[in-house]
Amino acid sequence: xxxxxxxxxxxxxxxxxxxxxLGLALLLALGCALISAGDHTLPIGPxxxxxxxxxxxxxxxxLAFTTLQTSQSxxxxxxxxxxxxxxxxxxxxxxVAVLVRHPKGQLxxxxxxxxxxxxxxxxxxxxxxxxxxxxxxxxxxxxxxxxRQGWPLKGISMIVPSHMxxxxxxxxxxxxxxxxxxxxxxxxxxxxxxxxxxxxxQFDGVKHWRELRFDGPPVLGFAHSHDVFGxxxxxxxxxxxxxxxxxxxxxxxxxxxxxxxxxxxTWAIEGFHKPADRSWxxxxxxxxxxxxxxxxxxxxxxxxxxxxxxxITVVPAHDENVLKTLPHFPELRG
Ligand SMILES: [Zn+2]
Numbered sequence: 297x298x299x300x301x302x303x304x305x306x307x308x309x310x311x312x313x314x315x316x317x318l319g320l321a322l323l324l325a326l327g328c329a330l331i332s333a334g335d336h337t338l339p340i341g342p343x344x345x346x347x348x349x350x351x352x353x354x355x356x357x358x359l360a361f362t363t364l365q366t367s368q369s370x371x372x373x374x375x376x377x378x379x380x381x382x383x384x385x386x387x388x389x390x391x392v393a394v395l396v397r398h399p400k401g402q403l404x405x406x407x408x409x410x411x412x413x414x415x416x417x418x419x420x421x422x423x424x425x426x427x428x429x430x431x432x433x434x435x436x437x438x439x440x441x442x443x444r445q446g447w448p449l450k451g452i453s454m455i456v457p458s459h460m461x462x463x464x465x466x467x468x469x470x471x472x473x474x475x476x477x478x479x480x481x482x483x484x485x486x487x488x489x490x491x492x493x494x495x496x497x498q499f500d501g502v503k504h505w506r507e508l509r510f511d512g513p514p515v516l517g518f519a520h521s522h523d524v525f526g527x528x529x530x531x532x533x534x535x536x537x538x539x540x541x542x543x544x545x546x547x548x549x550x551x552x553x554x555x556x557x558x559x560x561x562t563w564a565i566e567g568f569h570k571p572a573d574r575s576w577x578x579x580x581x582x583x584x585x586x587x588x589x590x591x592x593x594x595x596x597x598x599x600x601x602x603x604x605x606x607x608i609t610v611v612p613a614h615d616e617n618v619l620k621t622l623p624h625f626p627e628l629r630g
Contacts, residue, residue: 328375328383334576335379338596344517347597347604351515353528353548358399360630361547361555362623364438366408366467367391367430368616378564379572389563389614391430391463393438395452396547397628400525403454404438404474405545405557406613407467411437416466416497424492427582428463439470445626449473454524456508456532458559458613459539460486462495468502475504479534482541485586508543510534515546516601535561537591538584546608550630554608556601561594563614571599 371388374381381387394405409430410416420428439449449471456477457465468476476499478486483505486494510520515531524530528548535544538560545557562568573592574584585591602610611618623629 332375332380332383332575335375335572337380338571338573338592338599340571340596340600343600343604344597346514347517347601349516350554350605351521351528351531351546351548353531355529355548355550356399356527357550358630359397359529359550360628361394361396361549362625362628363619364393364395364408364441364625365390365435365619366393366410366437367413367432367435369614370429370431374564374566376575376578378562378567378570379575380570381564381566381575387564388616390616390619391466392613392619393467394545394557394611395438395625396530396545398525398530401453402451403456403524403530404452404467404471405456406458406464406559407438407455407470409437409463410467410470410498411439412469412497413437413466416462416495419495419497420492428492430463437470438467441625454506456524456543456545457482458535458544458557459542460499461493461539461560462491462498464559464613465498466495468498472501472503475506476502477506477508477532477543479508479510479536479541479543481536482539482543485540508532508541516605517597518544535559535594537561537587537589537594539586553629554605555611556598556608557611557613558594558598559613561591561598562612565610565612565615565618567595567612568599568602568610571595 369389371386373383374385374387375383377387391408393408396403442449450473452471452474455471455474460482510522512521512523515521515533518533522532531546533544535542542559547555
């Protein structure tokens with residue numbers, strides 16, 4: 297028969313430690329509950345005019361898209377990523393580029409983290425380097441992933457960043473020949489802004505800017521649009537709020553499937569489902585949005601669009617769970 301070894305702690309100390317741990321756990325739970333109490337779902341107003349009508353599209357054969365993951369954040373509790381989220385679920389936002397292959401040209405929507413990200417990121421202070429820490433893991437910059445598969449980098453003729461925050465345009469220097477599309481409002485904001493949100497080393501060297509003007513009709517209740525290829529297959533929509541000139545992309549495939557890429561209106565799809573903003577605590581600590589009210593209006597608008605058109609797949613730029621449902625380069629979906 298084995299004999300239990302005597303505890304290294306006298307009984308009274310052992311009980312004391314137990315009580316302290318229980319007390320700390322209760323305090324933590326209370327803290328979480330208090331923080332979450334500040335988060336509310338957003339009020340839903342009347343449906344935007346024109347939301348019910350799907351835009352016409354004639355997607356050509358050969359049109360297809362894929363995604364290229366470049367890295368992943370160390371992450372945080374879901375309750376910080378989205379108001380009303382779960383404290384016990386750890387979320388790890390991803391940094392991704394979307395590649396659209398159209399017979400008239402290849403387009404990147406966002407670039408994820410590029411080849412020079414470590415040098416670009418080094419200008420941040422210690423606090424921001426911790427908050428925005430990223431891990432490459434097995435993932436490569438988009439340019440390297442393309443080259444490995446024999447895709448010429450010069451084939452990427454257009455880059456449309458959803459917005460110019462550092463985790464979306466880090467790869468611009470890897471594609472010096474590409475035309476970079478941005479709204480005047482986005483260029484203006486980025487030009488005057490600084491780390492950690494905007495890193496000048498990423499976009500000051502861009503040679504070919506293309507001014508993005510929303511010269512097309514209203515689409516899905518958004519005030520106007522821009523039709524990239526003239527066939528309705530790739531429509532850019534104004535989603536300003538998170539930044540001054542954030543852009544969404546509505547992609548219509550030959551299969552009839554449609555995807556709306558929503559940049560950073562929310563970081564997780566749950567933000568649109570609820571609908572809810574990022575947690576109020578995080579919004580207090582970090583100035584996350586250029587125009588918080590406009591961003592919240594965009595959240596509600598997309599929530600209403602999902603109710604009306606559940607067949608449209610909505611893709612927040614950083615949602616690691618939605619990414620799992622999308623094709624991964626070199627697989628394409630058309
Ligand atoms: Zn982002």
